[in-house]
Amino acid sequence: MVSVEFKILILVLISVVIGLFSYPLMPDVMASHWNDVGEVNGYMPKFWGVFLMPAISILLGFLLVLIPKLDPLNKNVEKFRKYFDNFILLLLVFFIYIYVFTLLWNAGIKIDIVTVLIPALSVLFYYTGVMIEHAKMNWFIGIRTPWTLSSEKVWDKTHKMGGKLFKLASIIILSGLLLKNWAIIILLITIIPTTIYLVIYSYIEYKKLK
Numbered sequence: 001m002v003s004v005e006f007k008i009l010i011l012v013l014i015s016v017v018i019g020l021f022s023y024p025l026m027p028d029v030m031a032s033h034w035n036d037v038g039e040v041n042g043y044m045p046k047f048w049g050v051f052l053m054p055a056i057s058i059l060l061g062f063l064l065v066l067i068p069k070l071d072p073l074n075k076n077v078e079k080f081r082k083y084f085d086n087f088i089l090l091l092l093v094f095f096i097y098i099y100v101f102t103l104l105w106n107a108g109i110k111i112d113i114v115t116v117l118i119p120a121l122s123v124l125f126y127y128t129g130v131m132i133e134h135a136k137m138n139w140f141i142g143i144r145t146p147w148t149l150s151s152e153k154v155w156d157k158t159h160k161m162g163g164k165l166f167k168l169a170s171i172i173i174l175s176g177l178l179l180k181n182w183a184i185i186i187l188l189i190t191i192i193p194t195t196i197y198l199v200i201y202s203y204i205e206y207k208k209l210k
Contacts, residue, residue, distance in 0.1 A: 004065070004085040004088060005065055008064075008065065008088065009061075011061070011089065011092040011096065012054065012058050012061055014096060015096050018100065019050045019053075022050060023046070025107055026046050026049060026050055026103070026106050026107070027046065027106060028046050029044070029045065029046065029049075030044055030045070030050070030102075030106045031105055031106055032048075032052075034113045038114055038180075049102070050103070053098070053099040053102070054099075056095065057096070060091070060095070061092060065088070068081070068138075068140070070140075071139050071140050072139060073138040074138075076137055076138050077136070077141065079136045080134040080136055083130060083135075084135075084141060086127070087127060087128065087131045090123070090127055094120055094123075097120055098116075098117070112180070114180045114183045115177065115180075117183075118173060118177050118187075121170075121173055122171070123170070124170075125191075126167050126171075129162070129163045129164065129165070129166030129169075130163065130167070133159060133160060133162075133163030134163075135159050136155075137152050137155045142155075142162075143162050143198050143199075145199050145203070147202040147205070151209060153205075153209060154202055154209065157205050158198060158202040161198065162198050165198065169191060169194050172190045173190055
């Protein structure tokens with residue numbers, strides 16, 4: 001069976017190869033950031049525009065593989081490891097997806113960033129919900145509040161709730177395709193209240209136990 005480390009290496013190499021082949025085609029100054037209506041509002045030199053994303057992917061892949069090994073509750077991480085490994089791979093695919101969009105834009109192929117970004121974020125948040133539902137108590141992955149880390153029952157209840165809310169959030173985020181000028185606002189007013197609610201929920205569940 002192919003290890004997650006090998007799959008991460010393949011994805012990182014793909015991003016590096018894409019960068020090497022696209023480098024000669026890129027302008028000296030590259031668009032690197034877009035505002036909430038899809039207009040470019042940030043630039044960077046060619047080298048960083050091409051190779052920053054592969055560098056981030058390398059660092060991110062390394063950290064995500066290392067983190068479970070450092071966790072004192074590593075045995076709990078192993079109980080949902082397949083979901084976490086799939087999340088790592090999905091996150092790296094997401095970065096490659098955005099990276100390719102950036103390169104295409106700078107090569108002259110203008111694609112609407114909202115059309116590109118919203119479906120990808122929706123998939124990412126949905127699978128985050130799947131992973132959260134299966135997450136067991138640990139120090140690095142999941143909804144870590146003083147109350148979830150103090151009680152396994154609170155951890156489990158909060159993560160079951162969190163999984164459902166993240167899946168629901170992914171559907172709401174997808175509606176941004178119909179309201180493109182509001183897409184980023186829809187994203188923010190979905191994710192921020194969800195996060196705050198889960199913190200409060202974990203506190204209330206902890207107080208119930210006491």
